[in-house]
Amino acid sequence: MNRVLSTASVAAFLLSATCVLSAEPKLSSRALMQSKIEHSREVLAGLCVEDFGRIAANARSLTQITEEQWIGVESEQYRMHLKNFRFATAELERLANEKNMDGASLAYLQMTMSCIDCHKHLRRREK
Numbered sequence: 537m538n539r540v541l542s543t544a545s546v547a548a549f550l551l552s553a554t555c556v557l558s559a560e561p562k563l564s565s566r567a568l569m570q571s572k573i574e575h576s577r578e579v580l581a582g583l584c585v586e587d588f589g590r591i592a593a594n595a596r597s598l599t600q601i602t603e604e605q606w607i608g609v610e611s612e613q614y615r616m617h618l619k620n621f622r623f624a625t626a627e628l629e630r631l632a633n634e635k636n637m638d639g640a641s642l643a644y645l646q647m648t649m650s651c652i653d654c655h656k657h658l659r660r661r662e663k
């Protein structure tokens with residue numbers, strides 16, 4: 537009986553461990569990458585048609601993606617890029633809410649540069 541119980545609890549433990557593991561953020565998951573691209577495209581579209589709600593909502597989603605999913609790469613440089621990115625998306629959201637077209641456009645450019653910079657950094661690390 538004890539043996540059955542302990543087998544069951546080991547199985548339960550393994551199962552929950554697997555659940556925890558699969559709930560871990562997957563940096564390279566296709567869906568995540570696609571959503572970064574999608575949201576930044578939506579921001580650009582919002583800027584083109586001066587739809588501030590669309591800009592703010594997608595900027596917020598981009599900030600949330602970084603908050604929820606981008607852990608695991610631990611280097612000072614990476615954290616700096618991440619900080620720059622979050623600053624830009626937060627600014628983008630704030631300025632869109634203020635209906636500041638020029639400011640939001642600038643924050644969009646800043647954000648885009650930080651996408652490129654972080655990836656440049658990641659590629660260099662691999663070499």
Ligand code: HEC
Pocket residue numbers: 563564565569570572573576598609614617618619621647648650651652654655658
């Ligand atoms: C702070 C760092 C950082 C920033 C900023 C960043 N990314 Fe990423 N990005 C990553 C990491 C980490 C990966 C995963 C790399 C991997 O899986 O090899 C990734 C992967 C990607 C990929 C998939 C590349 C592939 O291998 O297919 C795309 C596309 C992408 N990011 C788009 C963006 C876009 C668009 C932005 C800006 C809106 C952005 N990223 C900003 C860190 C960043």
